[in-house]
Amino acid sequence: MSERPITNIEAYMQDLGRRARESSRALARASTRQKNAALTAIADAIDQQRELITTANQVDLELGRAKGLDAALLDRLELTPGRLDSMIEGLRQIAALPDPVGAITDLDYRPSGIQVGRMRVPLGVVGIIYESRPNVTADAAGLCLKAGNATLLRGGSEAFESNQAIADSIHQGLTAADLPSDAVQVVATTDRAAVGSMITMPEFVDVIIPRGGKGLIERISREARVPVIKHLDGICHVFIDAHADLEKAFAIALNAKTQRYGTCNTMETLLVDEAIAPRILPRLATAYVEQAVELRGCPRTCELITEAHPATDADWDTEYLAPILSIRIVPGLDVAIDHIARHGSAHTDSIVTEDYSHARRFLREVDSSSVMVNASTRFADGFEYGLGAEIGISTDKFHARGPVGLEGLTSVKFVVLGNGEIRT
Amino acid sequence: MSERPITNIEAYMQDLGRRARESSRALARASTRQKNAALTAIADAIDQQRELITTANQVDLELGRAKGLDAALLDRLELTPGRLDSMIEGLRQIAALPDPVGAITDLDYRPSGIQVGRMRVPLGVVGIIYESRPNVTADAAGLCLKAGNATLLRGGSEAFESNQAIADSIHQGLTAADLPSDAVQVVATTDRAAVGSMITMPEFVDVIIPRGGKGLIERISREARVPVIKHLDGICHVFIDAHADLEKAFAIALNAKTQRYGTCNTMETLLVDEAIAPRILPRLATAYVEQAVELRGCPRTCELITEAHPATDADWDTEYLAPILSIRIVPGLDVAIDHIARHGSAHTDSIVTEDYSHARRFLREVDSSSVMVNASTRFADGFEYGLGAEIGISTDKFHARGPVGLEGLTSVKFVVLGNGEIRT
Numbered sequence: 001m002s003e004r005p006i007t008n009i010e011a012y013m014q015d016l017g018r019r020a021r022e023s024s025r026a027l028a029r030a031s032t033r034q035k036n037a038a039l040t041a042i043a044d045a046i047d048q049q050r051e052l053i054t055t056a057n058q059v060d061l062e063l064g065r066a067k068g069l070d071a072a073l074l075d076r077l078e079l080t081p082g083r084l085d086s087m088i089e090g091l092r093q094i095a096a097l098p099d100p101v102g103a104i105t106d107l108d109y110r111p112s113g114i115q116v117g118r119m120r121v122p123l124g125v126v127g128i129i130y131e132s133r134p135n136v137t138a139d140a141a142g143l144c145l146k147a148g149n150a151t152l153l154r155g156g157s158e159a160f161e162s163n164q165a166i167a168d169s170i171h172q173g174l175t176a177a178d179l180p181s182d183a184v185q186v187v188a189t190t191d192r193a194a195v196g197s198m199i200t201m202p203e204f205v206d207v208i209i210p211r212g213g214k215g216l217i218e219r220i221s222r223e224a225r226v227p228v229i230k231h232l233d234g235i236c237h238v239f240i241d242a243h244a245d246l247e248k249a250f251a252i253a254l255n256a257k258t259q260r261y262g263t264c265n266t267m268e269t270l271l272v273d274e275a276i277a278p279r280i281l282p283r284l285a286t287a288y289v290e291q292a293v294e295l296r297g298c299p300r301t302c303e304l305i306t307e308a309h310p311a312t313d314a315d316w317d318t319e320y321l322a323p324i325l326s327i328r329i330v331p332g333l334d335v336a337i338d339h340i341a342r343h344g345s346a347h348t349d350s351i352v353t354e355d356y357s358h359a360r361r362f363l364r365e366v367d368s369s370s371v372m373v374n375a376s377t378r379f380a381d382g383f384e385y386g387l388g389a390e391i392g393i394s395t396d397k398f399h400a401r402g403p404v405g406l407e408g409l410t411s412v413k414f415v416v417l418g419n420g421e422i423r424t
Numbered sequence: 425m426s427e428r429p430i431t432n433i434e435a436y437m438q439d440l441g442r443r444a445r446e447s448s449r450a451l452a453r454a455s456t457r458q459k460n461a462a463l464t465a466i467a468d469a470i471d472q473q474r475e476l477i478t479t480a481n482q483v484d485l486e487l488g489r490a491k492g493l494d495a496a497l498l499d500r501l502e503l504t505p506g507r508l509d510s511m512i513e514g515l516r517q518i519a520a521l522p523d524p525v526g527a528i529t530d531l532d533y534r535p536s537g538i539q540v541g542r543m544r545v546p547l548g549v550v551g552i553i554y555e556s557r558p559n560v561t562a563d564a565a566g567l568c569l570k571a572g573n574a575t576l577l578r579g580g581s582e583a584f585e586s587n588q589a590i591a592d593s594i595h596q597g598l599t600a601a602d603l604p605s606d607a608v609q610v611v612a613t614t615d616r617a618a619v620g621s622m623i624t625m626p627e628f629v630d631v632i633i634p635r636g637g638k639g640l641i642e643r644i645s646r647e648a649r650v651p652v653i654k655h656l657d658g659i660c661h662v663f664i665d666a667h668a669d670l671e672k673a674f675a676i677a678l679n680a681k682t683q684r685y686g687t688c689n690t691m692e693t694l695l696v697d698e699a700i701a702p703r704i705l706p707r708l709a710t711a712y713v714e715q716a717v718e719l720r721g722c723p724r725t726c727e728l729i730t731e732a733h734p735a736t737d738a739d740w741d742t743e744y745l746a747p748i749l750s751i752r753i754v755p756g757l758d759v760a761i762d763h764i765a766r767h768g769s770a771h772t773d774s775i776v777t778e779d780y781s782h783a784r785r786f787l788r789e790v791d792s793s794s795v796m797v798n799a800s801t802r803f804a805d806g807f808e809y810g811l812g813a814e815i816g817i818s819t820d821k822f823h824a825r826g827p828v829g830l831e832g833l834t835s836v837k838f839v840v841l842g843n844g845e846i847r848t
Contacts, residue, residue: 025765029789102788108810114799116809119787123821206821227651227822248844255846341449350840363543363839364526365453375538375842384847385540385838386532397547397630397835398651399823411821414809415787416774418799420672422679423808 003160006189013197016152016185017204020125023180024150028122032099034177039095039142042173043088046138049169050084056165057134064158076132077159087138087166090389094142097388100406101148104415113421118412122148124206126409127198128391129154129220131212134162140209141170141184143391147409150183152205154198156212157190164188199224209392209404229404231369231395233319233345234264236377239336239362241353242275248374249280249352250287255376256350258291262321264393265348265370265380269316270327271336274300277329281305293323300329316343333358337365344368346395348380369395369402427584430613437621440576440609441628444549447604448574452546456523458601463519463566466597467512470562473593474508480589481558488582500556501583511562511590514813518566521812524830525572528839537845542836546572548630550833551622552815553578553644555636558586564633565594565608567815571833574607576629578622580636581614588612623648633816633828653828655793655819657743657769658688660801663760663786665777666699672798673704673776674711679800680774682715686745688817689772689794689804693740693750695760698724701753705729717747724753740767757782761789768792770819772804793819793826 006012027035046053057079064074100120107117126149128140137153144151155163167186174181187194199208202225209229210220221228238256240249256267272281277300285305288295295301296315297308308327315326316339330336340349350372351362359373370380380403382390387405394400400408430436451459470477481503488498524544531541550573552564561577568575579587591610598605611618623632626649633653634644645652662680664673680691696705701724709729712719719725720739721732732751739750740763754760764773774796775786783797794804804827806814811829818824824832 028791110808110810112803112808114796114803114808119795121791121821245844251844251846259847367452367545368837370838370840371543372538372840373842374844375840376846378847379536379538379840379842379845380838384534384536384538386534397545401835402838411825413792414794414804414826416794416796416799416803418797418803420669420675420798421803422675422800423683423802 003190004188006191009189009191009193010197012189013187013194014201014204016187017125017201019182020150020152020185021204023182024122024124026180027145027150027183028101028148030148030179034179035099035146035148036095038145038174038177038179039091041176042138042142042170043091043095045169045172045176046084046091046166047088049165050081053084053162053165053169054079056161059161060159067158069158073132073158077134077162079134079162083135087135090139091142094146094389097146097406099146100410107415107417112423113419115417117415119415120407120410121413123409123411125150125152125204127152127154127205127208127226129195129198129208129210129212129216131156131216132158134159134166136211137163137166137186138170139389140391143389143406144409145183147406149409152185152187152198154187154195160190195220196223199226202226211392227399229392229394229396229400229408231264231345231347231393234266234347235269235317235319235343235345236265236267236347237269237271237340237344237349238267238377239271239333239340239349239351240273240276240280241333241351241355241358242273243355243358244276244280244352245354246280250284252350252352252374252376253284254287256378257288257293257325258323259376259378261323263378265377266321267377268318268320268326269343270325271339272327272329273333273336274329274331277304281327288325291323293325296324296326298328301327304329319345333361337362340366340368347393348372348377350375350377369393427614428612430615433613433615433617434621436613437611437618438625438628440611441549441625443606444574444576444609445628447606448546448548450604451569451574451607452525452572454572454603458603459523459570459572460519462569462598462601462603463515465600466562466566466594467515467519469593469596469600470508470515470590471512473589474505477508477586477589477593478503480585483585484583491582493582497556497582501558501586503558503586507559511559514563515566518570518813521570521830523570524834531839531841536847537843539841541839543839544831544834545837547833547835549574549576549628551576551578551629551632553619553622553632553634553636553640555580555640556582558583558590560635561587561590561610562594563813564815567813567830568833569607571830573833576609576611576622578611578619584614619644620647623650626650635816651823653816653818653820653824653832655688655769655771655817658690658771659693659741659743659767659769660689660691660771660804661693661695661764661768661773662691662801663695663764663773663775664697664700664704665757665775665779665782666697667779667782668700668704668776669778670704674708676774676776676798676800677708678711680802681712681717681749682747683800683802685747687802689801690745691749691801692742692744693752693767695763696751696753697760698753698755701728705751712749715747717749720748720750722752725751728753743769757785761786764790764792771817772796772801774799774801793817
């Protein structure tokens with residue numbers, strides 16, 4: 001099961017694309033029962049083939065260690081029994097979600113006599129480009145399958161053997177449910193040219209979802225000839241308004257930074273109204289320092305709390321993904337909103353306030369994919385929002401925005417039911 | 425008011441873009457009352473400046489005649505008193521539509537205690553590229569304004585003076601309503617490089633909507649670095665099923681072809697089940713020929729009706745936009761659906777049938793932006809669907825599909841209302 005030698009990457013990818021497009025028709029027509037049977041069969045196949053998958057994963061891990069990959073990357077690469085359980089459980093959860101495809105909404109009568117509504121339909125073929133985590137192979141394929149889409153998956157080269165082993169289980173599950181095994185294809189080459197091909201064949205791929213580092217995503221966005229669902233950065237803010245409840249402010253500001261450091265919905269900058277700063281910042285600073293969070297403040301922050309070092313201009317535009325927090329004291333709501341517009345990444349921003357009009361203005365005027373009042377930014381997540389699962393987060397405004405679940409993997413078409421009506 | 429000499433088109437377009445982006449913030453915040461006041465003030469300004477606009481239009485018409493533009497193009501270019509009335513009335517109708525911006529839907533509680541919903545928000549800056557019809561200037565600007573978007577408009581060079589005159593009225597209306605006049609900018613150069621700039625500045629323009637010939641739209645889609653809302657072709661089908669009601673079939677097949685020839689939702693190919701063809705086609709052929717529609721048929725059609733000439737392979741892929749119809753007799757629903765998948769343009773397709781399961785399969789399996797049962801394809805239209813107005817039709821699946829009204833000119837963001845919740 002080692003990498004096949006492929007001489008013509010372009011032709012190989014075109015062939016995968018053509019097969020994905022063909023199988024997408026069968027998948028769009030597939031019944032809910034059939035798709036759920038496939039998801040369950042894939043979960044079963046992975047369960048039965050734990051040993052094969054683990055062996056393949058060991059090969060990747062050994063190669064990775066030999067190549068000197070760092071510990072964090074090796075950790076993401078490893079398929080522990082617990083992670084295999086999660087993959088299997090995730091597929092069963094996707095099977096349990098309602099099927100969005102075919103649902104018709106708002107079937108209203110028009111004055112002409114026709115009845116007009118919208119039916120939810122699959123997008124077609126989804127291309128997923130991701131880095132080292134092999135569990136994405138099953139998660140992404142499962143979500144796309146439920147939404148009626150064919151999938152082309154291109155994982156990181158360091159997870160090559162793991163991904164191929166998972167692909168085998170997926171194909172068994174698809175076949176068992178009488179769906180075309182081409183409905184999920186894992187690219188069987190680590191050649192980087194495969195990515196270039198995949199993002200430039202609009203005839204075969206309808207949308208690309210890249211998951212990974214900012215560099216990868218920027219390159220894909222720049223070069224893709226199809227739509228890309230993505231977010232680049234998560235520079236999230238919490239603004240503690242002058243009219244904040246101090247207990248809520250303390251809990252939210254602490255949770256948003258320290259619950260997890262490496263996630264995109266973690267707060268990177270805390271904004272505090274000058275009127276409340278003396279009453280909340282010293283207490284917060286103590287709590288942050290207890291958790292070994294490094295504080296970088298504006299000049300007024302550094303005057304107020306001795307724990308803070310001076311922030312540089314670059315700090316306000318940095319996603320730390322680490323126990324570092326930048327803090328700025330602002331004269332009020334307007335400057336806070338303006339700071340977020342200038343330095344934010346349109347991901348998730350939260351205001352802590354008891355003032356009705358300030359809450360309302362923040363919700364309306366902050367132009368981010370998630371805007372919150374009195375809640376931790378860490379809630380910006382498909383599961384927490386009730387989407388059932390998420391394939392990624394979009395900070396763009398086109399098509400899908402915020403956490404993207406099954407609905408973001410679909411489109412709609414208009415349906416018109418008539419009784420012989422003609423236009424006059 | 426003749427064309428200003430612009431030496432650096434790129435810099436000029438960047439400047440327009442920057443001003444559009446800046447004004448889009450004010451527009452996104454603008455209240456419904458303020459946007460409606462602007463729309464009404466623009467309508468009033470156009471009404472008061474009919475003479476100026478008509479004079480500018482005369483200049484365009486004279487230049488057009490001197491250049492030898494054809495009669496159809498000169499007709500589209502002309503702003504008759506009736507067309508000015510329609511522009512004014514259209515703006516007043518847009519003012520009367522509900523404001524989509526700021527509407528919050530599905531604000532549901534989650535197990536964590538947070539309440540999650542979605543708020544509708546403007547897209548930002550919309551670029552419209554169109555050909556000769558100067559009335560598009562007011563229609564498109566009005567719809568974008570109501571949806572809270574700033575607009576960059578690039579009309580056809582032959583309508584230059586008319587568009588500039590309409591732009592003056594628009595600016596007066598915006599100023600009267602205390603909105604930035606940069607919220608609607610009409611590109612003041614006929615240099616073609618302006619289009620190239622406009623579609624490649626994602627930092628200033630969020631989406632491009634091209635309206636015009638297929639060649640223009642193909643070029644824009646190929647070269648754009650931002651999303652494009654578009655349709656290329658309208659190769660629409662009516663399929664008369666074996667179980668069709670003959671009266672409905674006759675009325676719909678006649679209306680879909682002959683009510684107007686030049687519109688994108690006009691039927692171009694009629695598919696007829698072989699079981700019903702002898703009972704419906706001869707009668708339809710007579711009616712078509714009475715209206716001087718040229719018939720091009722498959723071999724079996726030509727055997728059945730003497731009025732038909734043999735169709736070539738190219739006919740099935742052609743949008744005639746003329747009194748020409750291709751007709752194919754098919755053995756049943758499967759071949760009809762397959763024909764539409766191969767030759768259609770994913771615009772609008774209709775089945776005429778009394779068979780429940782055939783209707784249901786057609787609705788589900790035909791992958792077009794509008795699918796209909798027992799209704800004329802001519803209904804595929806924003807007004808007929810109840811969208812209030814339409815900025816165009818999309819045959820793509822990403823973001824907006826089918827007739828695009830105010831909703832298609834907006835996006836959503838997640839709103840989270842909490843009471844101090846943190847993630848555990």
